[in-house]
Amino acid sequence: MRHFISVNQLTVEDIYSILETAENYRTHEVKLNKQLFVANLFFEPSTRTKMSFVVAQKKLGLEILDFHSDSSSVIKGESLYDTAKTFESIGSDLLIVRHQSDSWFEELDDRVSVPIINAGAGKEEHPTQCMLDLLTIYQEYGCIKGLKVVIVGDIKHSRVARSNAFALRKLGAIVYLSAAPGFEDDELDFPYISIDEAVETCDVVMLLRIQHERHLHKAETSDYLELYGLTKERERKMKEQAIIMHPAPINRGVEIDTDLVECGRSRIFKQMENGVFVRMAIMMNVLNEWGIITNENNFKKRKALAFIK
Template identity: 70%
Template sequence: MRHFISVDQLTTGEIYNLLQTAEEFRKNKYQVNEQVFGANLFFEPSTRTKMSFVVAEKKLGIESLDFNAKNSAVLKGESLYDTAKTFEAIGANFLVIRHESDTWYEALEGKFSIPIINAGAGAKEHPTQTMLDLLTIYQEFGKFEGIKIAICGDIKHSRVARSNAIALRKLGAEVYLSAAQGFERNTLEFPYMPIDEAVEECDVVMLLRIQHERHEYSVNTYDYLERYGLTKERESRMKDDAIIMHPAPINRGVEIDTDLVECKKSRIFAQMENGVYVRMAIITTLLKEWGIINENVIKKYQTAI
């Protein structure tokens, strides 16, 4: 694994290795005893993904090189490729990139001597989000085989839906999609299920927000919750040990009743916490693969309380 671009590239063994490494980082404190620089190149807005990469880097003792597209040479016409090359030239040891293009990484492929991590590609890929979602599910059930998972919401415009569905099927889960009319994605070959069936049959109900910024026309959401979202009445019909997930940001009162965001079944904020450990695992795995660091410079300091 030279770069972390897509869940498609990962074997089941590589996925489990990353999950185990993330759990080790969750339980214990480690730092890289060598100067390493990570560049976080976010061309789209981000809260959770960007800041969890920053926290992951700081926990590892890595220097974060920040970047703000609105205050950069991008406004002067600089391309993604030239921006990334600039950070490589000044000493970044790895690049974390989010961009609105579905295929931004194709322009960079084979042209860099440092690892690249995909932090979001248009509506196509969000592989680090997938890994933290996998970790959350694995912590809950201890397996993926036979677990029924419904991904519900704006499937058509969600990079999370595609990445998660593919990875979960690879690991043996039963994946179903649920969407309002017009929110389906025909290129994803998974069965669709109405939300009222999903809440009763599935072990995981994963909600997605409406991606207003990717729609060509304005979407009216006045009755979306009642027709397609997770209401308190629907939550009451979920299995006793079922869980609620959401990659966030959350549109409270649209895809989920606000009272359910932190209810007993919700793992939404646990997902966010897991994002730090998963990204620590991805960063260190890539740095070791490239020979930028080795096992000897990753020092265990203490056991978490």
């Protein structure tokens, strides 16, 4: 795995190897034994993903080359490729990229000589978010195979929905989608169910916000919660051990009742915590694959057989 671009490139064992490494980093400190530089090239706003990467990078001892598109040469017309080549040329050993294009990696593939991690591609992929979601589910149930998971919300515009749906199915979960009219994505080959059916039958209810920034016209949300969201009444109908997830940012009172964000079922802030360790594991993985790090005390690729159930 030379670049970490899509969950579709990973085998089941690859996924569980990363999850096991992330769990190991939760309890064992790891520091690189040489100076390495990483550039965080975020062309879209981000709080959780960017700061999670920053904390992960600091824990590993990486030197961070920060970047702000609104104060960079991007405003002068510089392309993504030229920005990436600039950071490669000045010594970055790793690039973390978030960009509004669905296919931005095609602009860099085979043209950049350092590893790249996808921190978000338009409405197409968000693989590191997917991996932290998988870890959160695994921590809860000790397995993923056979679980019923529903992804609820603006499916049509969500990169989280795409990455999670395919990865969960690969790991043996039974995946459903639930969306308001107009928010469905016909390209995704998964069954749709109503929110009321979802809460009564699923082990994991994964909520999504409405992606207003990707809509041509702002969607009406005044009655969205009552019709399509997770109300307190619906939460009471959930299975006893079922959990609530959300990649955030959260539109409180729209896709979820604000009282449920931190309720006993919610794993929303646990997801954020897991993001640090998962991103540490992913960065160490690609650095190891490129031979940029070689010391097994820094990274040891695991078979993850204990995780595969």
